[in-house]
Amino acid sequence: MYSTSRKRALLLTLLVMVGGTLLSALVAGRYAQQRALDTESAQVRRQLDLYAQTLQQRIDRFGTLPQVMALDPDLQDSLSRPLTEAERQRLNLKLQRANSVTRTSTLTLIDHRGVAVAASNWDQPASNVGEDYSYRPYYQQAMAKGTGRFYGIGMTTAVPGYFLSQAIYDADGKPIGVIAIKIELRALEQEWLQSTDIVMASDAHDVVFLANGDEWRYRLLRPLAPNERAEMLATRQYADRSLQPLRSRTLDVLADGGRMVRVEQPALPRPMLWQTYTLEGPNWKLHLLHDASASGAVGRSTALAAGGIWLALCFLSLFIQQRRRLAAHRQRSRRELESVLQQHAEELRTAQDGILQAAQQADSGLSRSLAHLPQGVVVIDNEQKLVAWNARYLELFRFPSDLVKVGRPIEEIFRFNARRGLLGPGPIDEAIERRLNHLRSGRPHMRESEKDDGTVLEIRGNPLPDGGFVTSYADITAYKNTARELRSLADALEHRVAERTRDLDEARREAERANRYKTRFVASAVHDLLQPLNAARMFVSVLRGKLQGDARELSEHVDAALAAQDAILNSLLDISRLESGTLQTNVRAFALSPLLETLAREFGIAAQSRGLKLEWVDTTAVVVSDEALLRRILQNFLSNALRYTPRGRVLIGCRRDGDQLRIEVHDQGPGIPESLQGEIFEEFRRLNDGVEQERGAGLGLAIVERIGRLLGHRIGLRSTLGKGSVFCVTVALGKAEAVVTPVPVVAPADPGDESPLRQCRVWSIDDDPRVCAATRALLERWGCNVELADGPQAALEIASAFNVPQLLLLDVRMGEWRGPDLYEELCVLWQAWPPVILVTAERDDALKAHAAEQGWGFLPKPVRPPALRALMTQLLVRHRGPGG
Incomplete structure (x- = not known):
C-alpha cells in the first residue's frame, strides 16, 4: 500500500511538472507571439503610411501643372485654328522645354476630336503627335468635367504612367481641347526595392499596377466583373498585359485591420502579414506583405523560457x-x-x-x-x-x-x-x-x-x-546530490538571466544610438531642404512684384504653397530640437489676456473666410510659462479646430483649477473616436474629416505633446462624436507683481524713396548659387547695390579696405566655413566692422544669443522678404546713428 501511494504521488508530481510546463509554454508563447505580431503590424502600418504619403506627394507635385498650362494663350490659340508646320514645330518645342523643366514623362496637347496636335516627345520614334486618344478616359473626363485622371500603359510608348488632364476653353467657355501630362511612377518601385517587404499598389478594379517585384505586377486581387473587363478593353488600360490572379487565403484578422494570409500564387514559403492603405484622391490602394516569422520566433523563445521557469519552480x-x-x-x-x-x-x-x-x-x-x-x-x-x-x-x-x-x-x-x-x-x-x-x-x-x-x-x-x-x-x-543539482540549475538560470540582461542593455544602447542618429539626420536634412526653399521664396517675392492680374494671383498661390512647405519643415525641425533637448525655454510670469486677444484677432479672419465664428473669453489671469511656446500650443489647437469644424463656432477660454489655469479650445467638429484619441498626438497622424484642401502634415499635435512635456504642462482632450472636441493645456497661475512689462519695439517705417536701402552697398555670402541669385534679385528690386552675391572663397579673394560694404548678409554653415569665423577674416581684410545679418537654416538658440550679444541681425531660413527688409532697415538706421 505504501508503494502504491508513493507511485501515485510520483505520477501526480510528474503530471503537474509536464502539464504545467506545456500549459505555461503554450499560454506564454501565444501571448508573446500575439504581442510581437501586434507590434510588427503597427510598424508595418506606419511604414505603409509613409509609402502612401510619398506616392500622394509625387502626384500632388504635378496636380496644378495642367491647370497652369491650360491658361497658356499659345495653347489656346493653337486649338482654335489650323496650324502651319512651323507653328506646330514651335508648339512641339515649347512642350519639350516645359517637359524638361517640370520633369514629367510626357506633355501632350489634344484637340476637340481627341487627336494629339503636339507633344513633348515629337522627336522620338514613339511620338504621340497624330495619335487618336479620344477613347482614353482622361480625355473624355476633361472634355466633360474639365479635369481627368487615369492610370494606364501608353499606346505609343508602351510605358505605363499616371495621366492628369485639363480642358482648354475658348473665349465663350467651350472646351476646345485638352492638355495632358503623364507621370511615370516606376521610380517609386525602385525605392520600394530597398525594402525586404512586398509593396504593391492596386487601382479601383483591384489590379496591381505597381510592385517591387515583377511576379506581383499585373495581378488581380479579385475576379473582374464583365462590365469591368469591357471597360478595360475599351480604354486599353493595360494594353496586351495578361492579368493573372493573386490567390491568398486569410488565416487570421488582427485588431488593427491587418491580416495573416497564406499566399498561394505566387507561392510564398511562410504566412505573411498583409496591411492595406486606401488613397482617397486616385481611389487606389497600397498593400504591404511583411514576413512575420520573427513573431513566431519570439513566441517560441518565450514558450521555452516560460517552460524553463515552470520547471525551475517545480524543482525549487x-x-x-x-x-x-x-x-x-x-x-x-x-x-x-x-x-x-x-x-x-x-x-x-x-x-x-x-x-x-x-x-x-x-x-x-x-x-x-x-x-x-x-x-x-x-x-x-x-x-x-x-x-x-x-x-x-x-x-x-x-x-x-x-x-x-x-x-x-x-x-x-x-x-x-x-x-x-x-x-x-x-x-x-x-x-x-x-x-x-x-x-x-x-x-x-x-x-x-x-x-x-x-x-x-x-x-x-x-x-x-x-x-x-x-x-x-x-x-x-541523496540529499547532497539533490542540493548540488538544484544549485547547478540555479546557476544556469542566473547565467541565462545575466545574458538576457546584457542583450537588453545592448538593445537599449542601440535604440538610443539610432534615436540620436535620427535626430541629427532630421536636423541636417531640414537644413539642406531649407536652402532651395529659401531661394524659391525670394524668387517668388521678386516675381510677384513684377506680375499683375491672374499671374500675380498664381504667384501668390505658389508662395502660399512654399509657406506651407516651410511650416512642415519647421515642424520637423521643432520635433528634432524637442527630442534632442536643445530647445531653450524662457519661463516667466505674464498676463494671458494680450495673448488670447492676439490669437482671436489672427484666427478670427481665417474663421470668417470659412463662414465660422471665433469667440474668446477675456481673462485677468497671470500664468507662468514660456509665452512663445504656449502661443505655439494654442495656435495648433485653433488651427485644428477651424480645419475640422464645417460650420458653427470655435471658442477659446479659461477655467481655474485650484492653483492652475486650464486654457480650452472648443470646436463643433465631427469629434474624435476614443480609439484614436491617443494616436493623434503621434507624428504624421491626422483624421480624414477635415477640409481636404487644408490637410496638415500630422505634426501639429505631436509638437504640442512634446512642448507640453518640456514645460511640464498637462495636455488634455475631451471629445464627443457628432458634437465636437475640447483641447486644453493646463498651466500654473502666477502673481501680478511678477509680470515684467516688455519694452515696445518700434517697427521701421515703410521704405520710400528716402529708404536707407536705396543705393546701399550690400554683400550676400552663401554657398548655394540659387540662394545668391535669389538674394541679388530681391535686393536689387529694393534699390540696393549688390556688389557681391557669391560663396566664401570669392568674398575672401576680393575683400579689401577699398570695398567695405554697408551691410553684409551671411550664411552660417558653408562647407568648411562657419559664418562668424568668415566674418572675422573679412573684417581683418576690410579693416572695418560693417553690420551683419546671419541668415541661416540652423535653429541654434546659442548662436542666436551670440548674435544678439554682438549686435548682429539674425534671420532663420526660409527668409520672409518683409522681415529681411525690416531688419536691414533697422540695422542701417542703428549703424548710422542719430546723426545718420
Missing part, C-alpha cells in the same frame, strides 16, 4: 519539500536517539557494573534497541572501548566480522579506517590522536564526511553521563 518546490522532509526526519531520528540514549544512560547509572559485565561476556555487541534506527550508531565507554553498535553501523563502514567486538578500543577502529583513507590526508597518528582527544573532552559535535565511493555521512556525537560517548552516522548522499 521539490527541493524545499525535500529539505523539510529531511529536517523532519532528522528531528524525529534525533528525538528517538535521545530517547534511547536517555534510557541507556538511566540503565547505566542504575546498573553500570552489571551492564559492563554482560557486555564483556557477550559474543556480539549488536544492540536490539538500536537495530531499528536508520542511522549507524556506536557507543563507547569512559575508557574509549566499544560497548554497543547496530547493524547499520557495520553496513556503512563494511568492517570485517572479527574487527568490531565489545571491549575493542575505538583507537583500533580509527586506525583501520585511516588505513582505508577514511580519515583524510595527513599523518595517520595525528588524525587518530585528534579524534581521541575530542572523545576525551566530552564535547558534542556534528560534521559531514565524504567517502571514496561518493557516500556522504552526517556524523553527530554526544557525551554520556558516565563519561562514555555515543556517535551516529546518517547517510545524506
